[in-house]
Amino acid sequence: MLALLAAGSVPAADREKETIRLVLVPERNIFDQEKKYRLLSDYLNKHLPFHLVFDVLSGYEEVMDQIVKEQAHGGIVGSFLVAHGVEEHDMTPLVRPEWISADSYYRSYIFKQAGSKLTKDVHSWKGTTIALVNRHTSAGYFFPMALLKREGVDDPEGFFSNIIFTGSHDAPVWMVARGLADIGAAKDIIFEEILRKRPELREKVEILHVGGRFPDATLVVGPNVPDSVRNTLQSAFIDMDSTFEGKKVLNRFGAAKFIRSPIDDYGDVYQVVKDAGFDIHDMWVVGH
Secondary structure: OEEOOOHHHOOHHHHOOOEEEEEEOOOOOHHHHHHHHHHHHHHHOOOOOOEEEEEEOOOHHHHHHHHHOOOOOEEEEOHHHHHHHHHHHOOEEEEEEEEOOOOOEEEEEEEEEOOOOOOOOHHHHOOOEEEEOOOOOHHHHHHHHHHHHHOOOOOHHHHOOEEEEOOOOHHHHHHHHOOOOOEEEEEHHHHHHHHHHOHHHHHOEEEEEEEEEEEOOEEEEOOOOOHHHHHHHHHHHHHHHHOHHHHHHHHHHOEEEEEEOOHHHHHHHHHHHHHOOOOHHHOOOOOO
16 A cells, blocks of 8 residues: 555644545556646645545555445545445445546557457457456456457356456556567556557557446545535535646646546446446445
């Protein structure tokens, strides 16, 4: 676990405030994730009546576990964890970023090493190694599983020679580019982020399939978080684009603004889970 603001770095005045702790899934390299969200915490703590702390955790399940056990007030999570959290743990989605591209959704990319003989036909993938993210991600698991099932592949473990769960969305891109996996799946936003930073990788990976429309990086809170805290958090994020300093921070974060994120926006998540052959109500993420 990586705390974005250690106790020793907190101003004395803030130490008297209540601490609101939000945990983050490690969708990219943990240090890159820490750096990205420090921008928000540094700004928001100037405007909130409580002290906001982001913690990047080591896994998706740990994030949900800490919210469910009230060791954290909420978190920034992926679209499947939002839907599962609402259905099984009475969590509430508050806001998500609208990126500079004017989109607040992400898609799943399935990709191969450039030049390989693999094609869009999933049956050409038999016996290969696939790098996925985590069993609880829309882009990095459910979309590829739904595609395979649609094409008649009901036993992915028997179909592939190896399935690797990497834990983050950037790792499958690197694994395929370096020849450590034949196929990968990840969210498009992280994929494109990597290729902007390392343009030479465009010659090493080739996209085979694109699909889904999943709300990105949503702030959710647990059921026992007071309405006053929920409303204050939601307003603080949404109001960021109303000030010059807030707009600068948003720009560095990569967003134009934050928007409300109602559960009705998550229809593609429910559908892809169903298409992959799962029941969202019967899935285990944390212990009950």
